[in-house]
Amino acid sequence: MSARPALPPPPPPVEIRTWPDRGALLADRAHILGALVKMHLGPGRLGLLWMWGAVGALGWALIGTAIVTFEQSYDVFSAFFGVIMLALGACCLVPAVVLVVIGLRRDRRLRRLLAQWGALDRDPASDAAYRLPGVSLAWLLGSFVLCACGLYACFVVPAGAVRGDDTYGLMALVMGLGFISWIIGLIGITKAFWHRRWVLRTLLGAAAPEPLVSVRGGAHR
Template sequence: MPSPTMPSRKLLPPPPPPVHLRTWPGREALLADRTMAIRELNRRMLGGGRLTLFLLTLAGLQVGWAFIGGAIVSLDGLTDPLVAIAAGLAACLGLAAMVPLVIVVVLGIRQDGTLRARLLEWAALDPSPVHDARFRAPGMSLAWLLSAFVLCAAGLGLAFAVPALARPGDTTYPEVAYAMGAGLILWVHGLIGAAKAVAHRRLVLRLAA
């Protein structure tokens, strides 16, 4: 029978109950619930589903920027009003795709802070270190770190290589702006992933001591 303090996996584990409402029959029961809560909170922060959402959000941002960048490029030396209308529609579509995804990214960062704080509350219930392998999650932690490294490297390469290799007459300013924007999106997303991986590693070291 599941513990009354542990919710469904669809819900976020609540914070530990106040001292005067704690009804664990003993330390073993408390540690069992603490382990369950830490595992679930850690899964919400670092699990495969969260990494998939992270990468899908990046893909959506790049698609949105492609619409906007395409509109900017098409306006270079524009003389056809129909092309201008199409470019405006493309830019609107790009913004419509990017704005909600930026909000998703910001909310994800805020949720990570909430999850981390709640995990620390559960860990503080008992002075014993947290040695659970699912909490350390070395595989997922490495996946986040490698993904972040690839994104940062690709972003910096794109943002600097295209302007550096641009030649007057061959590469237009809108094309350079588009490449730099796409590179910036990759770089910022990579930094977010790297920060998550490093924060998790610090948390593991802190709670395993």
């Protein structure tokens, strides 16, 4: 796996900014905002989130299979098969959870940088490229479908379970898959709504930009 691109630094404090003019500031702002928006809401980010969700679902499916096997095992071979499934499931589920958490922490830093760099100034000509209405809609609709499927699996399926036919292990398997689907969908919906709010408040808002202060020492790039 290739290393993730490093996050750019936040804007320098007002008292030590050294851009020679507004044009230089806007150029740096446009370059960094373009990179940040791509890292936060690019199509590849959606595919990566769903991929880790799928890996986590595979891990839970294996764990659920192990639970069902333990419920129905009557010999040592079935129990051994259940242990193998449990270990394989943990090997898939644990890394997926860890990487999703790392992604959430990275998204938090990205949002902070987007807010800081976006608030430096306003440039309607270049800011239009950061709105990404189509990409945001794809995130929102796809994530909404995942949330709906997850809630259905978590509540509707267990409510219709038949005592004696549907085992506790099977219900745990279905509800776990639904919970993973709901979590991944909720993450996607949150990202789409945050981006839309950022566009409305920062790029299209009426707040005045911070003053540009030049200090000797060379242009900050």
